[in-house]
Amino acid sequence: GAVVSQHPSRVICKSGTSVKIECRSLDFQATTMFWYRQFPKQSLMLMATSNEGSKATYEQGVEKDKFLINHASLTLSTLTVTSAHPEDSSFYICSAAPGTGGRETQYFGPGTRLLVL
Amino acid sequence: AQSVTQLDSQVPVFEEAPVELRCNYSSSVSVYLFWYVQYPNQGLQLLLKYLSGSTLVKGINGFEAEFNKSQTSFHLRKPSVHISDTAEYFCAVRGRGAQKLVFGQGTRLTINP
Numbered sequence: 705g706a707v708v709s710q711h712p713s714r715v716i717c718k719s720g721t722s723v724k725i726e727c728r729s730l731d732f733q734a735t736t737m738f739w740y741r742q743f744p745k746q747s748l749m750l751m752a753t754s755n756e757g758s759k760a761t762y763e764q765g766v767e768k769d770k771f772l773i774n775h776a777s778l779t780l781s782t783l784t785v786t787s788a789h790p791e792d793s794s795f796y797i798c799s800a801a802p803g804t805g806g807r808e809t810q811y812f813g814p815g816t817r818l819l820v821l
Numbered sequence: 822a823q824s825v826t827q828l829d830s831q832v833p834v835f836e837e838a839p840v841e842l843r844c845n846y847s848s849s850v851s852v853y854l855f856w857y858v859q860y861p862n863q864g865l866q867l868l869l870k871y872l873s874g875s876t877l878v879k880g881i882n883g884f885e886a887e888f889n890k891s892q893t894s895f896h897l898r899k900p901s902v903h904i905s906d907t908a909e910y911f912c913a914v915r916g917r918g919a920q921k922l923v924f925g926q927g928t929r930l931t932i933n934p
Binding site: 708710736738746747748750753797799801809810811812813814815817 | 857864911921922927
């Protein structure tokens, strides 16, 4: 149980275009979803936290107009990188938690590798 | 706020040898503690977690970790490693009642035959 999927697993796009990444919880309802960014050989950095039906909470330094997050249902969250540039190339990982806090564990997706040319 | 320090960026060991990956944390509130493993080009998989109760926590793949409150540590151990344990290991902490997970820098475990 507790499977999280991401789509696509890998995407290459031209500079200036927008890219949408989907994160789905397959066998549980995710009240809260998280989006992380990981640069090569580095740790995960939290970008934003989204609760179903409400606006995402972005971490300091993350541009909310560039990284649009939608959490419209209890099983789906999307991250859209708008007007992507080469410096946005990274590994994006989502996670989902079945509750709003407390003891619930975050379950991670397999990640999406974005390359902006 | 919480922070996590993984003291070793890389740990090379021989197959079937024991290994310990060190993790220290700081927090002004009580915390939950986690170890995750990341295989190349994959997401994170939960190895084990400490929420409360017994300070010795057993996880998957033969790993275990011990919560030491006085030393604010949560070191990960395995008595005998296998080639397949080669991966990146992340220690993470979350304040009780908070949503945010804070990760350490990661430790790359390399198993040599």
